[in-house]
Amino acid sequence: MPGDLSVTSWRHLPAGEKDRVGALVEQFRKRFSRAPTFVALAPGRVNLIGEHTDYNGYPVLPAAMERHIAVAAAPRSDELVTAQATAPRFDLCTFSLRAPLQPASAGHWGNYVKAAAQLLLARRSDPRGADLLVDGTIPAGAGLSSSSALVVGAGLALLASAGISGLSRLSLAEEFAEAEQFVGTMSGGMDQACCLLAQEQCALRIDFFPLRVRPVSFPAGHHIVVCHSLVTAEKSGPARTAYNLRVWECRVAARVLAFLLNRLRPLSIDRLADLERHFPSVPRHSFVDLLADHIPDRPLSLDEIARVLKADVGTFLPERTKAPLPLDTPLSIVRRARHVFSEATRVELAEQALREGDLRTLHGAMRASHASCRDDYEVGCSELEALVKAATESGALGARLTGAGFGGCTVQLVQTEQLPEFFERIDQTFYAPRLPHQRCFADYRFAFRPSSGAKLVVID
Numbered sequence: 092m093p094g095d096l097s098v099t100s101w102r103h104l105p106a107g108e109k110d111r112v113g114a115l116v117e118q119f120r121k122r123f124s125r126a127p128t129f130v131a132l133a134p135g136r137v138n139l140i141g142e143h144t145d146y147n148g149y150p151v152l153p154a155a156m157e158r159h160i161a162v163a164a165a166p167r168s169d170e171l172v173t174a175q176a177t178a179p180r181f182d183l184c185t186f187s188l189r190a191p192l193q194p195a196s197a198g199h200w201g202n203y204v205k206a207a208a209q210l211l212l213a214r215r216s217d218p219r220g221a222d223l224l225v226d227g228t229i230p231a232g233a234g235l236s237s238s239s240a241l242v243v244g245a246g247l248a249l250l251a252s253a254g255i256s257g258l259s260r261l262s263l264a265e266e267f268a269e270a271e272q273f274v275g276t277m278s279g280g281m282d283q284a285c286c287l288l289a290q291e292q293c294a295l296r297i298d299f300f301p302l303r304v305r306p307v308s309f310p311a312g313h314h315i316v317v318c319h320s321l322v323t324a325e326k327s328g329p330a331r332t333a334y335n336l337r338v339w340e341c342r343v344a345a346r347v348l349a350f351l352l353n354r355l356r357p358l359s360i361d362r363l364a365d366l367e368r369h370f371p372s373v374p375r376h377s378f379v380d381l382l383a384d385h386i387p388d389r390p391l392s393l394d395e396i397a398r399v400l401k402a403d404v405g406t407f408l409p410e411r412t413k414a415p416l417p418l419d420t421p422l423s424i425v426r427r428a429r430h431v432f433s434e435a436t437r438v439e440l441a442e443q444a445l446r447e448g449d450l451r452t453l454h455g456a457m458r459a460s461h462a463s464c465r466d467d468y469e470v471g472c473s474e475l476e477a478l479v480k481a482a483t484e485s486g487a488l489g490a491r492l493t494g495a496g497f498g499g500c501t502v503q504l505v506q507t508e509q510l511p512e513f514f515e516r517i518d519q520t521f522y523a524p525r526l527p528h529q530r531c532f533a534d535y536r537f538a539f540r541p542s543s544g545a546k547l548v549v550i551d
């Protein structure tokens with residue numbers, strides 16, 4: 092099982108990471124005229140399968156990438172946090188740890204640093220601040236969890252600068268997941284858990300409430316390939332609203348099912364997975380049949396749902412929701428529930444297939460997941476469709492959208508020895524026609540073997 096977060100000397104890092112940390116340390120020295128004391132390295136992740144299941148209490152199967160957010164930090168003598176990024180498009184972010192943390196405008200990158208600072212404030216009533224310098228190689232708005240890597244990286248750097256150590260990776264994953272909700276997304280806990288708990292050469296099966304992980308060896312002779320659809324879906328604008336709507340729809344679906352299963356005393360259930368715990372004799376697929384038997388499969392407001400079921404609208408209002416939606420929002424609860432319950436079964440199937448090296452079954456589960464994300468969860472787009480088709484025709488296994496969707500990336504498996512041919516074909520069919528002035532597409536598609544979780548590096 093995962094243990095505490097220990098500190099590694101930069102001298103013991105593998106060559107590539109050592110160079111990167113060294114370059115960041117140099118930049119920090121130039122900007123702040125002193126050396127940083129720590130560098131946190133927080134990897135992005137790609138989800139093999141289990142999309143939009145985490146906040147429903149069902150498992151996911153991601154792997155950590157070799158791309159990171161790196162945060163260099165040195166303590167300050169006052170209570171200020173100053174965060175700069177190496178990329179000039181991100182402006183300076185400064186805030187005090189004494190004043191209550193207030194989010195800046197939606198989508199501002201500093202909100203993720205403030206989200207991270209909550210872990211420090213939970214441990215110190217009068218903390219000292221730190222100077223931070225942030226660098227990253229994870230494409231943003233691509234469904235590769237760059238935002239959570241920033242929260243985890245900044246959080247670990249702030250905690251280490253304040254002299255706080257010996258923390259459990261599992262508890263940190265739970266705390267960072269809760270903290271990231273500060274930015275206004277009602278997200279689940281997959282990204283922070285993968286970022287902190289991933290193991291080299293393994294995918295990670297993650298279960299939630301309570302958080303548990305188990306590594307699954309990734310088959311030899313294959314690489315995970317990520318391809319960008321060229322559509323970014325930053326969670327600061329419409330993608331966040333669409334994401335939060337899906338969370339809300341699932342919570343209402345859970346409420347409606349709890350009512351249908353016990354009209355006299357409906358349970359306050361807000362997560363679809365909790366239905367299985369409370370009604371163990373009901374097979375998973377029967378929940379969808381029950382819902383479809385009572386609710387038409389089209390968008391309905393909460394009022395309309397209540398009228399169909401001849402019940403008070405309050406019965407179906409989810410609790411514990413930080414950003415509730417207006418009552419007249421149209422909700423597609425039947426198809427959302429169909430995706431979530433079927434995806435939960437596909438994750439179990441995929442994990443088993445990966446353990447047994449049965450790549451044919453894994454391919455089938457990943458392809459079915461893509462269709463379900465597109466048709467029932469409605470998080471696809473035409474560029475993702477074209478990319479999945481191009482990847483499949485170029486020899487990839489299991490091509491599917493990954494992450495929240497609405498654009499972003501696809502994930503697929505490719506035989507290691509076929510990687511050059513795969514890239515040549517996908518460049519010709521997908522990237523070259525869309526980026527006619529470009530010759531190299533390496534920034535948009537890349538291959539890797541699963542990497543390890545976050546590291547805290549001391550600059551000694």
Ligand code: NG1
Nearest residue numbers: 142143234235236278279281494495
């Ligand atoms: P991405 O794609 O990284 O934005 C989001 C959520 C996850 C999960 C997936 C969908 C955040 C920080 N993460 O990931 O918790 O729900 O969508 O499976 O919002």
